[in-house]
Each structure stands twice: as structure tokens, then as C-alpha cells.
Amino acid sequence: MLHLPRFTAAAVQAAPVYLDAAATVDKAVALIQEAAGNGAELVVLPEVFVPGYPYWNWTMNPVQGSPWYERLYRAAIDVPGPEVETLRAAARRAGVVLVVGVNERGAHSLGVLYNTLLTIGADGELLGVHRKLVPTWAEKLTWTGGDGSSLRVHRTAIGPLGVLACGENTNTLARFALLAQGELVHAASYIALPVAPEDYDMADAIALRTAAHSFEGKVFSVVSCSTISPEMVDLIAGEDEGVRKQLARKRSALSGIFGPDGRPVTEPLVDEEGIVYAEIDLGRCIQPKQMHDIIGHYNRFDVFRLQFDDRPRGPLVFTAPEADRPTPEPTAPLAEREDT
Numbered sequence: 001m002l003h004l005p006r007f008t009a010a011a012v013q014a015a016p017v018y019l020d021a022a023a024t025v026d027k028a029v030a031l032i033q034e035a036a037g038n039g040a041e042l043v044v045l046p047e048v049f050v051p052g053y054p055y056w057n058w059t060m061n062p063v064q065g066s067p068w069y070e071r072l073y074r075a076a077i078d079v080p081g082p083e084v085e086t087l088r089a090a091a092r093r094a095g096v097v098l099v100v101g102v103n104e105r106g107a108h109s110l111g112v113l114y115n116t117l118l119t120i121g122a123d124g125e126l127l128g129v130h131r132k133l134v135p136t137w138a139e140k141l142t143w144t145g146g147d148g149s150s151l152r153v154h155r156t157a158i159g160p161l162g163v164l165a166c167g168e169n170t171n172t173l174a175r176f177a178l179l180a181q182g183e184l185v186h187a188a189s190y191i192a193l194p195v196a197p198e199d200y201d202m203a204d205a206i207a208l209r210t211a212a213h214s215f216e217g218k219v220f221s222v223v224s225c226s227t228i229s230p231e232m233v234d235l236i237a238g239e240d241e242g243v244r245k246q247l248a249r250k251r252s253a254l255s256g257i258f259g260p261d262g263r264p265v266t267e268p269l270v271d272e273e274g275i276v277y278a279e280i281d282l283g284r285c286i287q288p289k290q291m292h293d294i295i296g297h298y299n300r301f302d303v304f305r306l307q308f309d310d311r312p313r314g315p316l317v318f319t320a321p322e323a324d325r326p327t328p329e330p331t332a333p334l335a336e337r338e339d340t
Contacts, residue, residue: 004282005159009185009222010040011276013255013269014049015229019075021051025083028100029090035275036094041122042158042280043091045100046226047165047189048115050083051075052103053226055236057138058195059243069142076103076113079129084118092124097156099163099187099224104131106144108315115143117163117189119154127154128163133174136167147313153181159282163187169209177308179217180295184282186213190225192271194249203254203270215262217295218288220280225253227273260285 012031017023028045035043047053054072056065077083079102091098098120106112115135119128131146151174153162162178162185169175169188178186188210193202206223214221228247237243256268257278265278292298 004184004285005157006279006281006283007041007158008039009042009158009220009257009278009280010035010038010044011222011224011255011257011269011278012043012045013225013227013253013276014046014273015227015232016046016049016052018052018229018232018235019071021075021077021083024049024051025086028087031275032090032094032096032098035277036096038275038277040096040277042097042161042185042187042222043094043099044187044189044222044224045098046224047101047117047191048103049100049189049226050077050102052232053191054139054142055195055228055232055247057141059236059240059246062141065141072103072142073105073110073113076105078107079104079116079118080126084126087118088120088124088126091120091122095122097122097158097161099161099189099222101165101189104129112144113142114146115139115165116146117165117187119156119161119163119187121154122157127156128152130163130165132165132168133171134168148177148308148310149312151177151308151310153178153183156185158280159184161185161187163189166190169213173306175213175217176294176306179219180306182295183217184219184285185280186217186219186221188213188221188223190223190253190255192226192228192253194228194247194252196252201251203251203268206254207256207264207268210256210258211262214258214260216292218260218285218292220260220265220282220285221258223255223258223268225255227253227271260288 056068104114104116115132117130130150135143160182162183210221233247257265
């Protein structure tokens with residue numbers, strides 16, 4: 001007899017302690033403890049929660065925003081690093097599977113920041129480090145794109161889990177790549193986007209994308225979105241009333257949990273901080289797949305084929321055999337070097 005997991009999921013909607021990694025990690029730990037105390041076995045936190053999103057890319061020109069990039073770079077974290085260890089310990093203590101977004105410094109260059117989602121097991125193991133494949137629109141001023149090596153479904157205590165960041169949930173092929181690896185639980189992390197064009201409703205956009213993935217894949221989706229605190233508005237906008245009004249825009253964030261029929265399992269949370277809880281029974285994924293299983297009988301792999309390049313991509317490819325390479329001088333990691 002097949003037994004599929006049943007568990008409580010928690011979708012967190014919260015603001016970071018902006019540009020303060022240590023304080024934001026402390027807030028994340030408190031949220032993890034709160035969710036676990038309410039029975040959650042899966043906790044999903046927002047995109048780049050640690051230590052926040054580069055809103056200046058939307059409200060300033062690139063020259064004005066450049067000092068803010070440096071500020072974010074200095075406040076970002078290393079993977080592995082002490083902040084990651086704190087999050088791993090929190091997941092282990094709480095006994096939860098954790099997905100959390102971070103700004104990750106590139107190990108090889110002071111010009112590289114990644115929009116990264118960490119997947120941590122209930123035993124504290126770092127299961128996945130997924131770097132957003134394509135930064136969206138103005139985000140290209142800040143983040144370097146990742147590669148296919150991190151687009152993985154992880155076998156966890158709560159089932160096969162895949163993750164995508166914000167606009168990646170619009171990428172049909174990225175979503176299919178996860179489904180084809182057996183994904184049954186999808187974690188989607190977002191940021192509040194009050195700076196979107198006037199005709200763009202971020203809450204609706206999140207709900208639409210989530211419903212589409214859940215319905216097409218017959219999976220559960222747990223969606224976590226950040227909010228914008230008054231402190232963030234003061235810091236980003238200053239005395240600019242136009243930017244202050246822009247950042248206060250409603251329907252900029254939505255968090256919730258959606259079932260394999262594409263419908264919310266419970267009422268989503270819009271704009272306000274809080275945690276959405278719902279019971280997930282992966283057995284509910286079976287019957288819908290009899291009708292439409294796009295990674296099985298409801299596809300034509302003799303007609304369609306997705307080629308997935310999952311090789312890690314770096315700035316340097318060595319062609320000489322390793323034994324023939326000169327031994328490099330020891331070099332400290334960037335995080336250990338003195339600032340210049």
C-alpha cells in the first residue's frame with residue numbers, strides 16, 4: 001500500500017530587517033519557531049528575505065543606485081557561512097523543512113550577487129542552493145544569473161520538493177524541469193512589488209502563476225512573499241513623496257497554499273504580515289493525474305523533448321589534466337579579506 005505524506009505547511013509573509021543580515025536571520029529564526037509551534041513541518045520564507053530586495057533599481061537611475069548596490073553587497077551573505085549555519089540549526093531544532101531566500105555573494109568576484117533560495121532539511125542538512133536563473137527586468141542591475149545545476153527536486157520528509165524564485169514561476173520550461181523530476185510540493189518565493197507598472201496587480205499575478213503550476217502539474221504550491229515595512233519606506237524613499245506613495249501601493253504581496261486543482265487550500269494573505277497554514281495531503285495529487293499527467297501519459301515525448309543542461313557554469317574552464325596544473329598560492333576567501 002502506497003502511503004504519501006500528510007503535513008502542515010506554513011507560508012510566511014513578512015518584511016526583512018532591511019539590509020541587516022544578522023537581524024533578519026534572527027527574525028527568520030523566530031518565524032520558524034512560531035510556525036513549528038503551530039504544527040508546521042514545511043516553512044517557506046520570501047525571496048531574498050536576507051537581507052532584502054534592491055528596490056532602488058526601480059526608483060533611481062543606475063548611477064544613483066550604485067552606492068546602494070555596494071551596501072547590499074556588503075550586507076549579503078556567503079554560502080556556506082555563519083548565517084546559513086544559524087538557519088540550518090533553526091530548521092534542525094524545529095524539525096522543519098525550510099526554504100528561504102538570500103542575497104548570496106559570489107565566491108570569485110566582488111561584482112557577483114545571486115538571488116538564491118536555500119532548501120534545508122528537517123535534520124539541518126543544506127539540500128539545495130538554487131540561484132535564480134534570470135533576474136527580472138530592473139533586477140539585472142544587481143544579480144548575476146544562475147545555471148541549471150541547482151534546478152533540482154529534493155527528496156524530503158514532506159515529499160519531493162522543488163523551488164523557484166518569483167518570475168521563474170513564469171518560466172514554463174523551468175517549471176516542467178521540476179515536474180519531470182517528480183515534484184509534488186512546489187515552494188515559490190516572491191517579493192512585494194509595488195513598483196510594478198500601474199496596470200500590474202502583483203497579488204493577482206502571484207495567484208495566477210501559482211494556480212497555473214498547481215493545476216498543470218497536479219501539485220501543491222506554497223507561496224511566500226515579502227512585505228515592505230514603514231522602516232523600509234523611510235530608508236528607500238527618504239523625503240521623496242512620489243516614491244513613498246509608490247511603495248505604499250496595495251495588492252503588492254500575496255502568500256498562500258494552493259492545491260492540485262489550482263485553487264487555494266485556504267484564504268491567501270494579501271499585503272499584511274502573517275503566516276498562512278494549511279494541511280497538505282499528497283494523496284490528493286493522484287486522481288487529477290489520471291486526467292492530465294504532463295510528465296507521463298498526457299504528453300508525447302516522441303514529439304516533444306526538453307534538453308536540460310545541468311552542468312555548473314563558472315568563469316574559468318581548465319583544459320589541462322589536474323595533475324599538470326601548477327599549484328596556486330593559498331588565497332583567502334573574499335569574505336575573509338580586508339575591505340579595500
